[in-house]
Structures are given as structure tokens and as C-alpha cells.
Amino acid sequence: MAFFELRLAKRQEPSPLWRSALVFTGAVIVALGLSMLLLTVRDIAPLHGLQVLIMGAFGSGWALQDCLLKAIPLFLCSLGVAIAFRLRIWNIGAEGQFSLGAIGATWMALSFGGAPKLLLLPLMIVAACVSGGLWAMIPALFRQWLGANEIIVTLMLNYIGILLLDFLVYGVWRDSSGFPMTAAFSDNAIIGPIGTSSVHWGITHCLVLGLACWIFFRSTRLGYEIKACGDNVQTARYAGMPYSFLVVLVMVLSGTLAGWAGFLEVSATVHRLQPSIMVGYGFTAIVVAWLARLNPAGIALTSFLLAGLRAGVENLQLDLQIPAAFGSIMEGLILMTVLAGGFFLSYRIVLKRRA
């Protein structure tokens, strides 16, 4: 061994898909293993825990439907943050934008509950998108005017957006029952389930929006400019691309998608506004976007997997009384190991004979 040493060499060309897939799988297995070991703290055999997790996530038709249901808001929020990440704008605020979207949609549902469905639903969507989009525009404007760090502003607006929801449902919108929630929406404000399943028609919105996003980046000028500026701001500015405008645009689009997710959550899943809709989809969306390397198809797949993780953790909670925080541990660990694994995609380790 003394005659050899390990050296690092930067890879010249991007890694092929099989290597990315291999590193990703390896990283997820390491993260799963580590988190399952943590179950021993609560006297639960790691393999048993893993089994309960997987059964809860993908073990039955009902579980799979639950995964799809959870994947819908994750997908939309993640699609949104990925647009901003393309331009290297760190939108950590999907959670707040989701909240604002839900608030906007609820406002319409409560104000015009008697309007026909074909009018009310689009109205709710527009209100949700505008609220989410404007909420996301605030950090973009602050960033371009004053250079305020968008990570911190979006994050603080999360807290404020969630508290705004609380303020409304504990105050002016409180239902006559006295619980902190609005009255149930009228039928016209509700997107129904597909057949007898628990999955709702909102999933078709995901298909359309995901496709639109893909086309936007593939074949429109703006999409190209966003990618170009994301790769190198200096060069792109020199080429005359409107960087400040793009920053505001990506944030508004980002917030619009998160707002749309908020709309679906109140209109199709919960049928009213209540604080319990804020379960951290906006934060998980960041994990999803990063794991999927910002690719829309990848985001669809990863949303489903991380929705599975959430469903699995819920099963751990029910069956084995594992605290909900276990889900955060797993998400954090997966993100860390995948991040570290990225090293093997850009560098290779070579064994060199010592001279």
C-alpha cells in the first residue's frame, strides 16, 4: 500500500445516468440505514421499522393513493422552487406561498360560495396564484432593489404567512362551531375525487403544469434566458439578458405554483381552511427539487417517493408510536447523503503509483 496513494481528479464530462442513479440509490440506502438505527433509541428493531415504513408507504392500494394525494402539493411546490433554483435564486418560502394560496382560494370560496362551479373554481385558482405570486414577489423586489438576501426574507415570510392563516381562522373566518377553522366550502368550491379513489382531479393540474414547465424551459426564450443566467450571470448580462426582470419572474412563477398547491389543498383535500393544512410540504419541496436535480420528470418521481416517506412515517406513528419528527430526520439525512454523494459524480478517485 505504501507504494500507492489516492488522488482526486475532476471528471471532464458530466456523469452518465447510470452513475447518477447508482450514487443516488447508494446515498438513500445509507440514509435509510442510519435513520433506522435511530429507531433502536425507542427499542424498535430497525428491520421491523423499515417494514412498517415501506408497508405504510407502498404496501397497499390505499397507501399508494395516500402517496399520490400527498405527492400533489409536493410536486407543485417543488416545481415552483425548482424554477427559482434554476436561476440560483434560493426560494425557501414555498411554505408561506402555499399558505397564502390557500388563503386566497378560501377568500373566494367564502365570498362567492353560491357562484357556479365553472366560475368559482377558476376564480379560486386565480386568487390563489395571485396571492402566492405576490407573496413571493416581495423577497424578489427586496433582493433586486436593496440586495436583501432572499433566503432570509423568504424564510421569515414563511413564519408570517403561516401566522396570517392562524390570524384569519382564529379571527374573522372562524366557523360558528368555535373551532379554529372556516366553515366547510360549498360544493361548487370543491374539486372532487376521481371515481371512488381518494385521489382528486387536481392531479390532472399537476400533469398540465408539469408539462407546461418542461416546455417553458425547453422551447421558450424566457426559459432559455433563465437557464443561461443561472449558469453564468455575468456572461448572460453581457449578452443583454434582463437579469432583474428574470429574478422577479421566477419568484412570481414559483409562488404561483406553491399558491396553486395551496388552492388544491383546501379545495380538493380538506374542503375548508384550517391550520393543520400546514404540514411542511413547502420545506420538503426544497428537498425534492434538489434530489431531482431540478428536472420536472425527476421532480414527479421524487415527490412520489418523498410522499411515500411521509405516508410511511405516519404508519410508524400509528403502529409504533414514533414521533412525527422522525420524518424530518430522514429527509435531512437523505438530503445530506445525496449531497455528499454528488462528490463522486464530479470527481473520481484514482490510485497512483508513487514515484
Added chain:
Amino acid sequence: MNTELLIPLLAAAVVSGTPILYATLGEIITEKSGVLNLGVEGAMMMGCFTAFITAKLTGQPWLAFFAAGLAGLLTASLHGVICLVFQGNQVVSGLALTIFGAGLANYLGTPYIGLAAPGFSPVPIPGLAHIPVLGPILFNHDPLVYLSYLAPFAVGIFFRHSRFGLSLRSVGEFPAAALAAGLNATAYRWAGILAGGFFMGLGGAYLSLAYTHLWTNNLTAGRGWIAVALVIFAFWRPGRAVFGAYLFGGIMALQLRLQAGGTSLPSSLLLMLPYALTVAVLLFSCWRQGTRAPANLGVNIEPSS
């Protein structure tokens, strides 16, 4: 407002500002070495829980305080592994650290929710505590507050006058030059991350050992993120961090007082105050344009082959 109300409020501002002060100092140390650690909240949570459980099991608050520092250091070391060894993105790694650290602390702490642990109580400093106005505001607190008075000076002297501190700053500004001068840039960044994590852990410890004396979920409630913002407000200077931390302590104390005093304002609006203030403070410091961030903040040093 008369002095009978103002003095207790300012004293409470110092107390609620102390955990933020420790955490802000930690983030300043880390950022000076050129590493952006957004995992402050995670490191604080781990410190917070470690302090609680150590105090509960051993009954030794000082041991608990020190253990919390170590827990913060260990949590932050994950950031070092990802960013310094594996060249991971510093922003994403920091976020992962926050998600993981807060999750782990909440997970391990679940059986102890609502339980109390021994901690620190106020020890008036003889003589100083009786100075009018300043005495009750500054010198009628627990020992961890007094220690936090010394910390900014220590950090300031370290960066301005010690060889190690100057080298650490040079790595944050221009690692290539530091390398050429024969410094091990990566080692200095490790030092920045670990020492910073230690301070973040101490900040978390203050919450469970002196502020609440008991354990609940998400005890830090965004203080780690406020610390990240305060570093910018402080223009990366320990002295200004003190001012910023007490400003936030003040607004938190005021919010609690208003809530307890039974105002007509809903609590959700009052709870928004610190977060809205964070944005305001950030905008103010961007407008003022003081000292700039370390030039190489957030940029990894690529390994040479």
C-alpha cells in the same frame, strides 16, 4: 412608558437576547472563515436538547452547558463533512442540517415534553446590581448572561489581534492567497465551522437551561434564522451583534408582555413581530451598506489534483 415598566422590560430584553447573541457570534465565526452555515437552527436545537438531557440526568448545569456546545459542534461538523470533504453546496447542506438537527432533537426529546430540568437562576452581582437603572438591567441575571457579556470581546480580540484569527479571516476573504502563504485553508474552515457550531450549541443551551427550564418541541422557534439575519445586520462585527441580539430580545419580551397583559391584539399578530422585524432589520442593513461579507463566503475550495 414609565421606568417601573421599562427597566424590567430591558432586563427581559437582555435575557431573551442572550441565546440569539451566542448563536449570532457562532455564525459570525463560521462565516468569517468563508463558510455559510444555514444550519444554525439545527445546531441550536441539538444544543438545546443536549443541555436539557444532561442537566436532567446529572443535575450539573455547567456540565450541561458545555455538553450543549459539544453537541452544536458535532452537528456543525456534518456541515464540514459535506462541504469541506465532499464539496457539497453550502446553502443546501445548511438547510439539510436544520431539517435534520431540529428533527433529531424533537425526536429524542419526545418522551420529555413538559418535563423540567435543573438550570441556572439569577445571581445578582454584589455591588453592581445596586447601580440605579443599569444594575437591574444588566447585573441581575444568571451566570450565562454574564458569560455572554465577555464572549463578544473575546471573539473580537480573536479576530483582530490573534494570528490564528487573522489567518482564519484571510481564508474567508481569499483562500488562494492564504494557500499560497502556506496556510491550510481547509483546516481553518474546519476551525470556523466547529467553533461556530460550539457557540450555536451554547445559544440553544441557554433556552432550556435558563430561559424555559423545561423541554418542548421546537424550542428555538426560528431564533437560529434570526441569528443568520443578524450577522448581516451586525456587518460581521461581534460588537454590533450584541446590539442586534438585544433589539430582538426586546421585541420578544415586549410581545410576551403584551400577550400576558391581555391586549385586544390577537396573539398571531404579536407573534409575527420578531419575523417582521428580521426583514426590516435586514433591509435596513442592506440600505446602510456597512462592512461587506467575507469575499469568498459560500464558495467551496476545490481540491487540487
